[in-house]
Amino acid sequence: EDKVVQSPLSLVVHEGDTVTLNCSYEVTNFRSLLWYKQEKKAPTFLFMLTSSGIEKKSGRLSSILDKKELFSILNITATQTGDSAVYLCAILPYSGAGSYQLTFGKGTKLSVIP
Amino acid sequence: EAGVAQSPRYKIIEKRQSVAFWCNPISGHATLYWYQQILGQGPKLLIQFQNNGVVDDSQLPKDRFSAERLKGVDSTLKIQPAKLEDSAVYLCASSPGGEKLFFGSGTQLSVL
Numbered sequence: 001e002d003k004v005v006q007s008p009l010s011l012v013v014h015e016g017d018t019v020t021l022n023c024s025y026e027v028t029n030f031r032s033l034l035w036y037k038q039e040k041k042a043p044t045f046l047f048m049l050t051s052s053g054i055e056k057k058s059g060r061l062s063s064i065l066d067k068k069e070l071f072s073i074l075n076i077t078a079t080q081t082g083d084s085a086v087y088l089c090a091i092l093p094y095s096g097a098g099s100y101q102l103t104f105g106k107g108t109k110l111s112v113i114p
Numbered sequence: 115e116a117g118v119a120q121s122p123r124y125k126i127i128e129k130r131q132s133v134a135f136w137c138n139p140i141s142g143h144a145t146l147y148w149y150q151q152i153l154g155q156g157p158k159l160l161i162q163f164q165n166n167g168v169v170d171d172s173q174l175p176k177d178r179f180s181a182e183r184l185k186g187v188d189s190t191l192k193i194q195p196a197k198l199e200d201s202a203v204y205l206c207a208s209s210p211g212g213e214k215l216f217f218g219s220g221t222q223l224s225v226l
Contacts, residue, residue: 004156031213034213034214036217041219041220041222042205042217042218042219042220043157043217045214045215045216048213088156090156099169100145100147100162100209100212100213100215101159101162101170102159102213102215104156104157104158105156106155106156
C-alpha cells in the first residue's frame with residue numbers, strides 16, 4: 001500500500017523565517033510527487049516532481065525530490081503571513097490506464113505570525 | 115477562468131439521513147474526482163470519472179455511497195444512509211488530463 005508521511009505535522013514561525021517541510025513516501029511504482037497548499041478547504045497546486053535532484057522553484061517556494069532516499073522537501077524562504085496554510089504532499093504511482101490515484105499525507109500546518 | 119464549483123458549502127444532517135453534493139468542473143475538463151477529507155487527514159480518493167465513465171471507484175463504500183456524472187459534465191455524490199464517521203469535507207477536483215488537479219472549495223458535512 002502506498003504511504004506518505006509528512007513532518008512536522010505543525011509548525012509556528014515568525015515572518016521572515018525560512019522553513020523546510022518534509023515528505024517521505026513508499027510507493028510500488030513511482031510516477032510523480034506533488035505538493036499542494038490548502039487554505040481553508042481548496043488545495044491549490046504548487047509543484048510536481050518526477051526526477052531526482054532537479055529543483056522546482058516558484059518565487060519564495062522551492063522543492064526537490066530524492067528518489068533514492070524516497071523523500072521530498074518544500075522550502076519557503078522569507079515567510080509571510082499569507083503562507084499560513086496546510087501543505088499537502090501526494091504521491092502518484094503508475095497504475096491502470098487513465099487512473100490517477102493520488103495518495104496524500106496528513107499535511108503540515110504552517111502558521112506564520114507577524 | 116471559472117474554477118470548480120461545489121454546493122452546498124455546508125451541510126448538517128442526522129445519522130441515517132441522506133445527503134447529496136453537487137460539482138461542476140472546469141469547462142473542458144474530462145476527468146473528475148471526488149475526495150473525502152476527514153479532519154486532520156489528507157484527502158482520500160473516492161471515485162474518478164473520465165467523461166461519464168468510472169475509471170476508479172475502488173475506495174468508494176458502495177453500500178452507502180453512490181456517484182454519477184451524467185453527460186460527462188456535472189457530478190453528484192450521494193450518501194444514503196449517513197453515518198457519524200462520514201463527517202468530513204468532500205472535495206471535487208477536475209483535470210484536463212494528467213496529474214495536475216484543480217480542486218473546488220468543498221462541502222463540509224457534519225453528521226450528528
